[in-house]
Amino acid sequence: MKYSIDHKSPVPLHIQAEELLRKMIAEEKYQNGKLLPNEVELAKVLAISRTTLRQAINKLVYENLLIRKKRTGTKVNNAIVSSKSNNWLSFSQEMKLRGISIKNFELHITWVYPDEMLANFFEIKTDRKILKMERVRGTVETPFVYFISYFHPRIGLTGDEDFKRPLYELLELEYSTVASLSKEEISAHAADDVIAAKLRLSNGSPVLFRKRFVFDQGERPIEYNLGYYKADSFVYTVESRR
Missing domain, CATH: 3.40.1410.10 (Chorismate lyase-like)
Structure with missing residues (x-):
């Protein structure tokens, strides 16, 4: 899959990044604990700031779709994707x-x-x-x-x-x-x-x-x-x- 963001679109960049991440989560190659591309690399590919990318990642971490750990990286939370029994909301x-x-x-x-x-x-x-x-x-x-x-x-x-x-x-x-x-x-x-x-x-x-x-x-x-x-x-x- 080719990752890209439309910088001419009226849709905010962090929203576009969030939707792209949702598509990445569904890809088989990121299942079973494999890490997503690191933030520096992905931000460079998308031509957006790390702050913008981090905002999109935070949203999916909040929804328990991603797990982020310092010095390790970000990966799909397969356990939550398969079951919503542990989800909780405001x-x-x-x-x-x-x-x-x-x-x-x-x-x-x-x-x-x-x-x-x-x-x-x-x-x-x-x-x-x-x-x-x-x-x-x-x-x-x-x-x-x-x-x-x-x-x-x-x-x-x-x-x-x-x-x-x-x-x-x-x-x-x-x-x-x-x-x-x-x-x-x-x-x-x-x-x-x-x-x-x-x-x-x-x-x-x-x-x-x-x-x-x-x-x-x-x-x-x-x-x-x-x-x-x-x-x-x-x-x-x-x-x-x-």
């Missing part, structure tokens, strides 16, 4: 796939000192401030989830970002931080005064409580997320294969 992306329009009822950004638990998770000291984001989201008619997220200061977030965008897309494209591993804990809770007010529930109403621990490709912590869902508005589905 809330915005998941709702979009379900055809649900999402409304942000509240969005609050603050800088806080982490307690000992958060500091231990992020492997930082308690005197180093971290960004805290609170969001109440739901359908156009009513809220059904309250999120609290804390982010590692390593990422470089300022608090001025457009957090209406899909979160992990923003982290990847703006800060080259790819969320590649999620560990979760799910339990049942009774809504306290704060949760009840946020979700328009009666105090003590049942809510689905989910903790999500998010890590980058090097398995370094990047986000600690708490989610409180209306019990009658959300079903959490887990699919497993053997």
Whole structure:
């Protein structure tokens, strides 16, 4: 296959590069763990910058279609291509796939000192401030989830970002931080005064409580997320294969 990009096309170069990479992924010669051409070589062939190429590669790494390792290279993630059971998405992306329009009822950004638990998770000291984001989201008619997220200061977030965008897309494209591993804990809770007010529930109403621990490709912590869902508005589905 001859690789080329149309520099006269109105389609952005990184989008063209992304589509070309998707075609490369499907080629037999890149299956079974064989590395893709290195970034320097491929960028030269396509006559684009490494930054543009890296943006396209990051997108496919985010989708778990590619695996990139330092000093090794980039290769097709055959395990994920053959099965979607391990895929996970941001809330915005998941709702979009379900055809649900999402409304942000509240969005609050603050800088806080982490307690000992958060500091231990992020492997930082308690005197180093971290960004805290609170969001109440739901359908156009009513809220059904309250999120609290804390982010590692390593990422470089300022608090001025457009957090209406899909979160992990923003982290990847703006800060080259790819969320590649999620560990979760799910339990049942009774809504306290704060949760009840946020979700328009009666105090003590049942809510689905989910903790999500998010890590980058090097398995370094990047986000600690708490989610409180209306019990009658959300079903959490887990699919497993053997």
